[in-house]
Amino acid sequence: MSASANFVTIEGRSRGYRALILVLAVLTLAGFISFIVSYVAGHRLFGSSNVIPWGMPIVMAIYLIGLSAGLHVLAFLIYIAKQDRYREVIKAAVFLAIVLIFGAMVFIALDLGRPEKFWRLFMLFYLNNMSSMFAINAIFYTSYFISAVIYFIALMANMKRFSMVMGMVAFGWAMLTHGGTGAIFGFIEARETWFSSLSPFEFIFAALSSSLALLIVLLVFIYRYTGRNLKQELVSSLGSLVKGLLVGLLLLMVVGELTHIYAPARDAILYMLAGPYSWMFWTLQIGMGAVVPLVILYHPRAKQSTRWVVVASVLVVVGVFIKRFYLVIPGLAYPLHLYPGKMEGVWGAMGSFPLEPAEIILSVGIAALLALVYALGFKYLELLPAKESAEAKTEEKAPQAT
Amino acid sequence: MARWGMVIDLDKCVGCQTCSLACKAENNVPYGSPEEHIRRTAPFWHKVFAVSHGEYPAVSLDFIPMPCMHCDNPPCVTVCPAKATYKREDGVVIQNFRRCIGCKYCIVACPYGVRNFNYKEPEEQEYFRPDPPPNRDDRGVWPYPRRVHGVVEKCTFCFHRIDQALRDGKKVGDDGVVPACAEACPAQTIYFGDLDDPESQVSQLLASRQWVRLREAMGTSPKVYYLLK
Numbered sequence: 001m002s003a004s005a006n007f008v009t010i011e012g013r014s015r016g017y018r019a020l021i022l023v024l025a026v027l028t029l030a031g032f033i034s035f036i037v038s039y040v041a042g043h044r045l046f047g048s049s050n051v052i053p054w055g056m057p058i059v060m061a062i063y064l065i066g067l068s069a070g071l072h073v074l075a076f077l078i079y080i081a082k083q084d085r086y087r088e089v090i091k092a093a094v095f096l097a098i099v100l101i102f103g104a105m106v107f108i109a110l111d112l113g114r115p116e117k118f119w120r121l122f123m124l125f126y127l128n129n130m131s132s133m134f135a136i137n138a139i140f141y142t143s144y145f146i147s148a149v150i151y152f153i154a155l156m157a158n159m160k161r162f163s164m165v166m167g168m169v170a171f172g173w174a175m176l177t178h179g180g181t182g183a184i185f186g187f188i189e190a191r192e193t194w195f196s197s198l199s200p201f202e203f204i205f206a207a208l209s210s211s212l213a214l215l216i217v218l219l220v221f222i223y224r225y226t227g228r229n230l231k232q233e234l235v236s237s238l239g240s241l242v243k244g245l246l247v248g249l250l251l252l253m254v255v256g257e258l259t260h261i262y263a264p265a266r267d268a269i270l271y272m273l274a275g276p277y278s279w280m281f282w283t284l285q286i287g288m289g290a291v292v293p294l295v296i297l298y299h300p301r302a303k304q305s306t307r308w309v310v311v312a313s314v315l316v317v318v319g320v321f322i323k324r325f326y327l328v329i330p331g332l333a334y335p336l337h338l339y340p341g342k343m344e345g346v347w348g349a350m351g352s353f354p355l356e357p358a359e360i361i362l363s364v365g366i367a368a369l370l371a372l373v374y375a376l377g378f379k380y381l382e383l384l385p386a387k388e389s390a391e392a393k394t395e396e397k398a399p400q401a402t
Numbered sequence: 403m404a405r406w407g408m409v410i411d412l413d414k415c416v417g418c419q420t421c422s423l424a425c426k427a428e429n430n431v432p433y434g435s436p437e438e439h440i441r442r443t444a445p446f447w448h449k450v451f452a453v454s455h456g457e458y459p460a461v462s463l464d465f466i467p468m469p470c471m472h473c474d475n476p477p478c479v480t481v482c483p484a485k486a487t488y489k490r491e492d493g494v495v496i497q498n499f500r501r502c503i504g505c506k507y508c509i510v511a512c513p514y515g516v517r518n519f520n521y522k523e524p525e526e527q528e529y530f531r532p533d534p535p536p537n538r539d540d541r542g543v544w545p546y547p548r549r550v551h552g553v554v555e556k557c558t559f560c561f562h563r564i565d566q567a568l569r570d571g572k573k574v575g576d577d578g579v580v581p582a583c584a585e586a587c588p589a590q591t592i593y594f595g596d597l598d599d600p601e602s603q604v605s606q607l608l609a610s611r612q613w614v615r616l617r618e619a620m621g622t623s624p625k626v627y628y629l630l631k
Contacts, residue, residue: 042551043504044521049442053506053519113504113519113552120484120503127485127501134483134507189620190477190513336515338616339466341453346440347515348451354441 006386007091010226012379024372031365035110038358043113045358051351052332056359057111060366061104063210063324065181066203068100069144069174070211073241075151075167085234088385092222093215094152095377097174101145103370110362133187137180144173156382178207185327192268193331198256205252209245210320212238213293213313220310222378228387232306239309242316243297250290268334271350277330285326289319329353404574405493406559407597407625408584409604409613410467414591415450417465422448424586425469428560432524432549445518447557448583464631467592469583470495470516470557471616471624478508478517487554493625494559502553509554513620517556524549559594576603597625 010017038045048055071093077083078090109118120127121138128135151170154163179200185191186199196202216238223230260269273281293312302308333351335343342348377383425431425448434444453464472495478487479495486501487508497517509517560581567579574580575595584592595602604627607613613627 042522043519044438044443044551048506048519049521050445050509050515050518051442053509111505113506113554114502114550117484117503120501121505129479129482129485132481132483132507134481134505138483184507188477188481188511190511332510336513338451338468338514339453339464341455341464344452344454344463346442347449352441 007382008384008386009380009382010378010384016225017375017379020375021372024368024375027368028365028372031362031368034358034361034365038362039115045356047354047356047359049351049353051335052329052353054111054328054332055353056355056363057107059321059325059328060363061107061111062181062184062203062328063321064100064104064107064370065141066178066207066320066324067211067214068097068104068148069178069204070207070209071097071100071215072148072167072171072174073208073212074215075171079164079167083237085231085237089215089219089234091152091155091381092219092378092383094148094155094170095381095383096215096218096374097170097211098145098148098152099370099374099377101141101148101177102373103366105141105145106366106369107363110366133180133184137177137184140173140177140180144170144177147173175204178203190336191332192260192263192265193272193334194327196256196259198252198259202249202252202256205245205249206320206323209242209249210317212242212245213316216242216313217310217317220306222384226384228384230306232304235306235309236304239297239303239312242313243294243303246290246294246297246316250294267337271334272326272330275330277326277333280322280330281326284322285319288315289322290316293319403491404596405598405625406472406564406575406594407493407604407627408469408472408559408581409593409595409607409627409629411591411593411607411611411629412464412466413629413631414589415465415467416589417450417452417463418588419450420586420588421467421583421592422446422450424582425557428582429558430524430549431555432520432522438521443519443521445520445555447516447518447555466628467583468514468516468616469559469581469626471514471622471626472557472559473622473624475622477511477513477620477622481507481511483507487556490561492564494561494564495556496558496561497554497556499550499553499555504552504554506554513617513622514624517554519554520549520551523551 046055074086074090074093078086109115112118121134122142124130124135124139128138130136147166147170151163151166154166182200182203185194186196189195216235219230220235222228257269257273260266261273272278293315296302296308296312299308333353335348335350337343338347426433429447431445431447438444448467448469450465450467453466455462455464472493474493476487476489476495479489483505484501484503486499486503487495487497489495504519506519509519563579563581564574567574572579576593580592580594584594593604593607595604597604599605607629608627611629613629615624615627
């Protein structure tokens, strides 16, 4: 509790910080221009098609929701498990969660064919079809966003009891939110690769591990560039949390994929596991994103080293992104089997997904917007604990979010 | 209330694609270039695809004309968040462009891949069509004179023709007013009518021939039936 009263801002006048803000602002502008162009010209500028209707914005949206939702496990650890050592990072983490869920909602809105009608998603029970997982998730996302904001305000105002209550509410909504996001995919029977009741839980485990990993990376960088001393013990305890969650995620994935393969209608899943893009699954997602981090985090010496834990965390953050990409894009590529026999021509061909510049610039631009907001947050909000020894705040730099 | 359905005789279909063209002309479905067709961004409300069986010399080919299945349990209606797609009382599944927000969830959820996203602003006057054509009075107003990009489109069973015919007191289905694809087919492959009426041509055909519906295991209960060869 000693640290909670002494949160400070950074000064934000260094050359590095200004350069970072400038670069992020330019990228954001590029993303905005890209959005306007694609809005006027239509989604033909994107890589999506009638076979793979969802592209990078949806990948980014579900990835960011996961990153955001998982951060609230810290609230659970502090208030229920009484782990007071996480208190010094809770403000930075909750602010990050708010920025990320905001970014996810921006991505969803920009992926709509008619983004000016996004408000229709929030006309709950009135203009909405409440059997749609999208409409149900609109409840989850908005209430999660609101509860996280209230929680953040309570934290900033040092309301101890209320922030505990709001922390638990935000944690609950976060789990519902990301479970609901998994249900968007898992409830679709028409897609063999998606149809799975494990999907919500898989999403939650992926969310928790990737967001804690992201938090480790960000904290180590922010603390280093602002000249603060991050306790090694904090990093390795977060690392062991990531480890446990990764094991859970792997277990769910094995069970889920085995269920898919066991059924005779396994063509689409075989395409994902052994098709031309399966290297992405085996090397990037399983190898680099899960096995290597697990080896590092189980290694008796490496798990005590901040450097190795950061390496493992970066791999997890990238690996979960690949997991999302692989789910949305190659997961839809296998053609629907409409009639017995071999479907000829384009109707039976695998879906293709060219990485179009408009889509990439848009995604990078929104990510830069989030990093910009997060970096500015450190300047204007008291997010970081005060330095223990040296009071001089000469050298500082803000983080690169996502 | 009638329950409109379609019966397609695969024994008669020669794969000439007249139905696909008639649909494009009737509903003003945007033109797509060959590149767009290969990338699958060209919209087709009605398509004919070929299915091959076996290897040369023991090979056979089936042509499957495929409009929207107008399911009795449409997954697209379940997942649409904006009530943009809905099932009418007569069983026709309709897409309302003004409500559609373009989230594409229905394209993902449709087991038949009959839904199309409008990827670009269609050009004016794509097809030659005297406007208004001299003998269009009996077919109702042109339903889609203009389009916007960014919404999902699909086959409507030419609901504008059905509605106009009912207003005028004409017979719908069989030898009366039928959708454009059924009207244009030179081999009279496509039959349209009331599935609930035991006297209708479609009911008689279904009672006398072997039929299948596509992807029956999905439980969608489509209203497009295929008579086998």
